Every structure is written in C-alpha cells, then in structure tokens.
Amino acid sequence: MVSPPLAWLYFNLTETSSLIQIYFSFVAKKLHALSIDGFLIYLLSLEGSIFNVSHTPLYQDMTQPLCNYFISSSHNTYLMEDQLRGQSSVEGYIRALKRGCRCVEVDTWDGPNGEPIVYHGHTFTSKILFRDVVSAINKYAFRASKFPVILSLENHCSVEQQDTMAQHLKSILGEQLVMGTLDGRIPTRLPSPEELRGRILLKGKKIGSLEEQPEDSYIGDVSEEEDSGGTEEENSRNEDKRTPKKSKERLSQALSDCIIYCKSVQFESFKHSRTYYKLYEMSSFTEYKARKLVREPGNEFVRHNAWQLTRIYPTGLRTDSSNYNPQEMWNVGCQMVALNFQTAGVEMDLNDGLFQQNACCGYILKPPFLRSADTNFNPDQPQDTAGYSPVILSIQVKVSVARK
Structure with missing residues (x-):
C-alpha cells in the first residue's frame, strides 16, 4: 500500500470515529486517522470550539x-x-x-x-x-x-x-x-x-x-x-500635568x-x-x-x-x-x-x-x-475573595506519526 503523502495523527476511535466520518477525507476515514488539515478543520468546528454552546x-x-x-x-x-x-x-x-x-x-x-x-x-x-x-x-x-x-x-x-x-x-x-x-x-x-x-x-x-x-x-x-x-x-493631552x-x-x-x-x-x-x-x-x-x-x-x-x-x-x-x-x-x-x-x-x-x-x-x-x-x-489579589476557587485547565495532546 502506498503511504499517504502527509503525516497522520492517530487517536481513540471509540470516541472520535464519528468526527472522522464528518470532517476528514476518504483516505483518513479508511485509515481511521486524520490529517493535519483535517485536525485544523475539526478545531475550527463547533465540536472543537471552546465556546459553551x-x-x-x-x-x-x-x-x-x-x-x-x-x-x-x-x-x-x-x-x-x-x-x-x-x-x-x-x-x-x-x-x-x-x-x-x-x-x-x-x-x-x-x-x-x-x-x-x-x-x-x-x-x-x-x-x-x-x-x-x-x-x-x-x-x-x-x-x-x-x-x-x-x-x-x-x-x-x-x-x-x-x-x-x-x-x-x-x-x-x-x-x-x-x-x-x-x-x-x-x-x-x-x-x-x-x-x-x-x-x-x-x-x-x-x-x-x-x-x-x-x-x-x-x-x-x-x-x-x-x-x-x-x-x-483635552483629557488625552499630558494627562499627568495639566489644568484643563x-x-x-x-x-x-x-x-x-x-x-x-x-x-x-x-x-x-x-x-x-x-x-x-x-x-x-x-x-x-x-x-x-x-x-x-x-x-x-x-x-x-x-x-x-x-x-x-x-x-x-x-x-x-x-x-x-x-x-x-x-x-x-x-x-x-x-x-x-x-x-x-x-x-x-x-x-x-x-x-x-x-x-x-x-x-x-x-x-x-x-x-x-x-x-x-x-x-x-x-483583581490584584483575587485569592482573598470569599469563595475563591481558581479553575485550572490542562490540555494534553498525544500525537502518533505514521512513518513510511
């Protein structure tokens, strides 16, 4: 089989197979993988958006x-x-x-x-x-x-x-x-x-x-x-030193x-x-x-x-x-x-x-x-606010590249 001209990113099919069917090329669907271009298309889609729909x-x-x-x-x-x-x-x-x-x-x-x-x-x-x-x-x-x-x-x-x-x-x-x-x-x-x-x-x-x-x-x-x-x-000119x-x-x-x-x-x-x-x-x-x-x-x-x-x-x-x-x-x-x-x-x-x-x-x-x-x-010391609870966002991306 001829290897695809681009590197491919592989991931868990049980969670993402439906996305592959929607956003990616025929070759990607066949290989159960996505190309770099396909991955970018996914990130720009509603499913890839950080916005809460x-x-x-x-x-x-x-x-x-x-x-x-x-x-x-x-x-x-x-x-x-x-x-x-x-x-x-x-x-x-x-x-x-x-x-x-x-x-x-x-x-x-x-x-x-x-x-x-x-x-x-x-x-x-x-x-x-x-x-x-x-x-x-x-x-x-x-x-x-x-x-x-x-x-x-x-x-x-x-x-x-x-x-x-x-x-x-x-x-x-x-x-x-x-x-x-x-x-x-x-x-x-x-x-x-x-x-x-x-x-x-x-x-x-x-x-x-x-x-x-x-x-x-x-x-x-x-x-x-x-x-x-x-x-x-007037307010914008020499704002520290003026009597307007x-x-x-x-x-x-x-x-x-x-x-x-x-x-x-x-x-x-x-x-x-x-x-x-x-x-x-x-x-x-x-x-x-x-x-x-x-x-x-x-x-x-x-x-x-x-x-x-x-x-x-x-x-x-x-x-x-x-x-x-x-x-x-x-x-x-x-x-x-x-x-x-x-x-x-x-x-x-x-x-x-x-x-x-x-x-x-x-x-x-x-x-x-x-x-x-x-x-x-x-805003300079938010930790002093009652109920303060910072949100920590961690993103881990695992990439596997198929070699020729």
Missing part, C-alpha cells in the same frame, strides 16, 4: 439593574478609519449595531444652516449630519438585539443647535426615546435591560436632578467626557430633558461618589485614568461599579484608532468599556468573544462578586 441562546437573567451588566460599547462610532483624517459615516453606526453593540458614541458640533454635525472635532475627519445619525440608529437599533441602546453624547453645540438635536431625537425616535422614569417616580434602582426592551437612552449632561428641575439653563462644561472636566481631546480649561457653554433645557438614567457627572473620588451622587449619575474615564484607579484601591473601583455606571474610552493619543485591553476594565466591573469597533485586533476579538454569548444581545451579567456593593474582590 449552551450559552448561545439568551440564557442569563435580564431583570437586574443596568449596573449589573457588561454592555457592548463603541467609541467614535461614526469613524470608519483613524481619528485624524478618517471618514465619518452612518455606516459605522449600522455596523456596530448589527454586531450587537448597545452603546454608541455621538460627537456633535455646530453645523451650517442650523443643523448639528457629527465628526471628530478639530481634525480633518469628514462630517455627517446629526439627523442622519439618529435616523440610522432608529432603523438599526434593534435588528440584532431588543435590549436598550445608549447614545453616549459628547455635546459641543450651541444652545440653538442643541434644541435642534432634541427636536430630531424626539421626532425620529418617538416613543423609543426614554423621556421620563418608567414608573414616573424617582428611581431607587436602575431599570433592567428587560424593562427597557426596545428603548433608547441618552447619556450626557443634565440641568439639575430628577428630584428637582431648575427652570434656567445650565452654564458649564457640556462635554460628555468626564475624566477631569475637559473634553476627550472648561468651556463655559449653556445647556439646552430641551436636550437636558432627554437625559434620565444616564446623567454624566464629573468624578472626584470614590468617597465623594458614595456620599453625593445619585444612582442614575455616571462618570467617564480615559483608559489612562481608569488604570490609575485600578492600581490605587482596586476594591474601591469594584464597589463603585456595583451601583453606578462607568464608561471607559481610549485615550485621544490613539490617533490610529487602536484599542486598549478591555479585560482589565471588566475585571473591576466597568460596564461600558468602549472600543474602536472599526479597528480589528486582539482587543476586539476579546470583546467579540465576551459578547458572543447570551444570544449576542450586547448585555452580559457580571459575576456575583462584581455585583455586590460589599464585595471584597480585588
């Missing part, structure tokens, strides 16, 4: 508060390429939403003819109309998932064009846009993804609080990014009224947040600032994220729209770990891997030790 459908509890979930989040969603000269397009929103993304970013600036525009400010990126972005979101928001979409707004517009933004949001999104608490009362807990099915939340600055609404317009920094009080671009300049702008009452469960506030300290902030208020950090908070008292950050939403975004120094490792942010329970979806790589592979489960709905329930406000979990 029982987690493919919607299997998690979706009735817990929003802060108890990891939320698939995009940064600079409108960009198709880099942050300096790249193209802005509504296609960025369409692609992200079709991938199950549930938090998209909208950077707004004053445009011609009284129409707000979306682009990466102070760069050569192209510009698109805000109303076109809202229309695309309205059309594709719930194609991949019925659970809520959050519009993370970085607002640089004048009051007049903010009023226009509010008009577009209300007229285009209609009843999908959350304009008040679900039960008409001051919330004592954040609503759940299930309660917000088919709804769209706006995240941004708000005049006053839900408890008391002042009549006058707010004067202050209206940028969505809250890392140190400046815009995303706050732009004193007025916030439209009409736009403010669209902010309900995701009011952006400036972070000062974990103690300050516990003492003064409401559960519907949240902060945003650059990856740089977030890492500093993780290194300080890691457990404090975990406890903070057990009751308040947090959004992390890439530093503006990533002009090529590269990404940071999202895992270290998930390790402390950060819910909205925003990545540049337009940039492929290991970071987006990790993101896709996490959100592949639970019907790709864009919401993944955090483990219990990241949901308790009294947790003692510290």
